[in-house]
Amino acid sequence: MQLTHLNTLGEANMVDVGDKRETRREAVASGRIVMQPETLKLLSDGALPKGDVLATARIAGIQAAKRTHELIPLCHALALSKVSIDFEVDHANSWVSVSAMCRLNGRTGVEMEALTAVSVTCLTLYDMCKAVDKEMRIEAIQLESKRGGVRGDYRRASSAPIVTGEGSAGEVSIGERCVSPCVRVKFLAELRERVGQSDVAINLDQLSSRDVAGLKAALAQRDTRFSVLSDQRTLCAINQVMANDTSRITDEDEVAFFPPVTGG
């Protein structure tokens, strides 16, 4: 593949897009800023000295997308039809993830605009929080997807597993080592994201009672994130059969917790 920003002499060169057909272009980029849990709490409580951090960072990201051509030498100035910035405040991992979507009808892609928007949004988050936290780290800035254009659509292979229970294709899930008597616990879909992990193994001797209620209590004692398991919406299956709080658990059982189903 040839780099279009280099001419035959290998010099930087702005690509002439005048002959390209106008198509609807869209790109989504993402990144995140990791911070101390206390900083994240101040941020989500709106208690930081510089005021509403997320609203300011959002505006910064939108402005940055519009000015990408001023920052990146060979980028064209584009009339974007839409820029949106989304945040996900993740207390479990103690970070704010940022997602930027840019769209236009035009002759050139908008991934640089989306990446610039994410970068400047993260920088603004840093600026807004730096009075209380110098350790913050901006990371994982990347293109997630792009649509439209001659090279076709692109979509980053998801790092989150599409299927759970047996690992993704080509991967072997070994799971945590556990001394018998042992129960393997799985968290599926939204619940996996809320507890921040997909598998945990626990020794049955740590359970006050060898049933689902006992398992929930033992997990909640390990980490407060597992208190979500006591939510009425949370469902449970033992060895892939629906179960409830009084269902017995025995050695080597597989217990799965998951939210209400939404297939079809």
Added chain:
Amino acid sequence: MKASLDIAVEVQSEPFAMDYGYEAALQQRTDIGAIVSFTGLVRDFNETPDVTGLTLEHYPGMTERTLVGIGEQAAQRWPLQAVRIIHRVGYLTPGDPIVRVLVASAHRRDAFNACDFIMDYLKTQAPFWKKEHSNEGVYWVKERHTDQQDAARWSSSATL
């Protein structure tokens, strides 16, 4: 004479044909009087107006077992000759077929009812979860009370 029953389910990430299950269910039999099928597609609007795609996750093993169980329950209620259920997982975009249920019976009313029943139970019992991608961001789809009500119809009233 009770006709032999043939149930098959599949969960896959690859697309499936719009006539999936038709030939397999017939198997050159001549005692089938009715085939009813339902195909569900990904809409471009749901919880937000601009859905660009969705990612479907499931619980391998339990999913297949649950789908077979639902097919068997349908066959206990109505005389059926064949049930085919196929459901996609992974990333899908608007317009993609996501699920297909096909039911073969001697008579149309039984086939219509069984197909309706299977979809109601699939939506409320089979371990699939949808994550929607939209211009507003990515979020997990919430369960619907109406789906529960639809499934409850089959236990509260006469089925014919």
